[in-house]
Amino acid sequence: MTPWHAPPDTLDRFARTPEALDDTTASSVEQHLLHCGACRTHVADAADPIELDLSWEQVADAIDRPTAGAAERLLVRVGLAPDVARVVGATPGLRLAWLATTAILAVAAAVVAQGSGSDAPFLVVAPLVPLGSVLLTFLAADDPAGEAGRAAPMHGFGLVMRRALATLVPTFVILAMASLVQPDLTRGGALWVLPSLALTVGALALATVTRITVATGALAVTWLNLVLAFSLVEGHRVPVADSPLFDSLGQASALAIVVVAGAVLHTRRDLFSALEAT
């Protein structure tokens, strides 16, 4: 029996202008090609080699394309370019482990506050959490490209700030949610914000002067000492929220630190492309 072959002009159209074939004919040709070597050869000869290469490239690209993680997909949704989202999404501080730690700390502080009726635990701990996020953003050992990334042109202020923001935004959101369950929402609910920003921007500014581990460590110790020092007023211990650290002068001081540290950060931003591995 002579084997049946698809008409040559149909094969030519299938190879060159497949959109000109109706769906039934295209499906029939596809099925037939699976079992007919002679027709496959005909199609291969008829196809435009440039178009063919392009098709293969598209197939290879679809296979090789890195899969985006949850954080990366979210960043693309909020408008970041996919390549930038990839870099920012790989930020160590965005890892689930750190975000979970942040959430646990915030929840623990909130639970203790509810139990004791005091917002002191939250007010003391909350400003330290963003410091941890800043530290993670900088740690070279956790950078997905390691030291090779530090020798890349994108390494610098812009990248560090994008990564820091990507880490800090969810950290502040988690803290803001935890602050909603503080005993005195009108007072303790927002008192942590300016000190947290002061420590965060201060750490970023200090990172242009010293190693990030030293910068964040020094600021954490300073913060705890300030809390202790200001909780004593005229020899008497006062509730943390009532200490001068959190009154209007304390908040104004924190705002001033944010502004000054921000100015330092801006002035010294070029140094971020030269920050050395820790």
Next chain:
Amino acid sequence: MSTITAHGVTKRFGPKVVLSGVDIELGMGITGLLGPNGAGKTTLLRILATVLHPDGGQIALLGHDPSSAEGRLAVRRQLGYLPQEPGFHRSFTAFEFVDYVAILKEWGDRRSRHDEVRRVLSLVGLEPVMGTPIKKLSGGMRRRVAIAQALLGDPNLLILDEPTAGLDPEQRLRFRELLSALAARSTVLLSTHQTDDVAALCSRAVVLLSGTVRFDGTAPELAALATGRVWMQAERDPSAQLAWITGEGTVRHIGVPPTGAALVDPTVEDGYLTLTGATSEAMA
């Protein structure tokens, strides 16, 4: 024409002086940086790769001053760097890792970036495992992934810290082939403990000892340092600086030969060992 110029480069870590007034001028082609562990090779390469500041001295890379932000950026746009410890994100696949570095190297267009990633991975023979997570690759394969990222964009300046460590003989040969093709249009500086790599690949050799340049010349000139100081005999001569039994069963010696010794042509390794003053006692 010099593409790398370093004058009086110094670096210390705490009380330890790691580089003490290093002077080098390199042009296109491959230069091998030799030296024992702790000689300062990695520190010098990190400084030239713009990831570490020198404490003193002047450096010019491809005509730019890396101490300024603009200079660093200009250098990094033409640089390929293989660190001694690349620090992989182990959950990335080989493709994802190189693609990630390509993004950091400002390859914005996804299609051309992915083409380039495929190109460099195939150059190091990793095309079949592009989609494999790095944590599942062997040590040699991981080294090749790290080499691939350094080759992105055919850089004008390639700095490689022990690139052949962990590669099997076949891969080392393939790597030599790859580098020699690149050297026609780039400056390649590689550190290695493999003197045969220097002999086979490098138009120039620099030996660093205790943070200073102790030799700067061609590979044959390095080998020539041991001329008249290498001999073979059946038994070990205790007066030799260094002696070891070769595969043929005879003993190769470096040092002041005894009268009538059967002198042989020195290799780059002989010259290097003569220069470093390595002794059998020290290496035991």
